[in-house]
Amino acid sequence: MERWRGRLGNSSLHKHGGSSGMSTGIIDANIRGVIRDFTCGYCSAQAGYNIVFADHSELRHTYGDLLEGAAIAVLKCRDCGMLNLLVFSVNEEDYGGSMTEVELDPFITEHPHIIAAGFDKEDGAIAPMWIELMGQYPYGHKLDSIPEIIRRDLQEASNCLAIAASNAAVIMCGRVIERLAVHFGARPDQNRMLGLTLKELENRKLIDEHLLNSFREVKDWRNIGAHPSENDEGIQLTEARKVVEFVYLLIEQVFPRQDARDLANELKQMRLKKETVG
Numbered sequence: 148m149e150r151w152r153g154r155l156g157n158s159s160l161h162k163h164g165g166s167s168g169m170s171t172g173i174i175d176a177n178i179r180g181v182i183r184d185f186t187c188g189y190c191s192a193q194a195g196y197n198i199v200f201a202d203h204s205e206l207r208h209t210y211g212d213l214l215e216g217a218a219i220a221v222l223k224c225r226d227c228g229m230l231n232l233l234v235f236s237v238n239e240e241d242y243g244g245s246m247t248e249v250e251l252d253p254f255i256t257e258h259p260h261i262i263a264a265g266f267d268k269e270d271g272a273i274a275p276m277w278i279e280l281m282g283q284y285p286y287g288h289k290l291d292s293i294p295e296i297i298r299r300d301l302q303e304a305s306n307c308l309a310i311a312a313s314n315a316a317v318i319m320c321g322r323v324i325e326r327l328a329v330h331f332g333a334r335p336d337q338n339r340m341l342g343l344t345l346k347e348l349e350n351r352k353l354i355d356e357h358l359l360n361s362f363r364e365v366k367d368w369r370n371i372g373a374h375p376s377e378n379d380e381g382i383q384l385t386e387a388r389k390v391v392e393f394v395y396l397l398i399e400q401v402f403p404r405q406d407a408r409d410l411a412n413e414l415k416q417m418r419l420k421k422e423t424v425g
């Protein structure tokens with residue numbers, strides 16, 4: 148039990164408490180639990196990292212008992228030594244149900260993103276507070292096989308996520324789609340209408356239908372981000388993350404990763420050699 152006590156520190160973070168101002172801190176185990184495969188934004192190495200700094204802060208609004216928080220971690224790439232900044236949101240949830248102290252330990256172990264359990268000894272209720280990755284600056288992704296001009300736009304989209312600029316991230320995704328359309332031979336529409344540029348891809352049968360529909364999906368999200376309408380909330384961060392992730396998948400589809408191609412060649416050579424010997 149000593150371990151979780153050390154980690155959770157106190158129970159002042161219970162949803163009905165929290166007035167003492169005391170706070171448990173985000174710790175290395177939280178970071179490592181959330182960041183399983185770190186890609187350095189400078190050298191693209193996945194050589195691991197050292198945590199140089201990690202902390203979080205949160206604020207409880209008097210009205211509505213809402214918790215608002217953020218966590219920041221600075222990771223040092225083990226390959227190039229450059230510092231990468233990771234930003235997390237701090238969230239809280241009324242878990243519902245109850246548990247005993249004995250059950251709490253395995254629960255925390257299974258959920259490394261939880262930084263405080265908000266455990267109430269009296270009724271066994273918990274209101275866990277946890278971190279969720281918003282983004283990394285600069286964003287790390289192996290992008291060795293795509294044109295530089297597309298890579299820059301894509302990284303800018305990802306960097307927007309790190310500062311919760313969700314509309315901006317998705318607008319950048321629209322820019323990437325426009326670049327992809329040009330890559331496939333479309334002439335950018337003079338009025339800069341992405342819809343017309345995609346229409347040209349369709350009319351001239353420059354890409355298959357599946358990819359075209361994917362581009363249109365991104366375009367529709369881009370429109371939500373770019374054109375405000377009355378009472379609209381814009382794009383939420385979780386939505387923006389999915390759109391950016393989707394664009395990454397499309398990019399990998401259009402430009403297969405260089406290391407995948409290298410490995411394919413290597414395997415082929417190995418097989419040919421093996422077949423010759425056999």
Ligand SMILES: [Zn+2]
Binds near residue numbers: 224
């Ligand atoms: Zn690095």
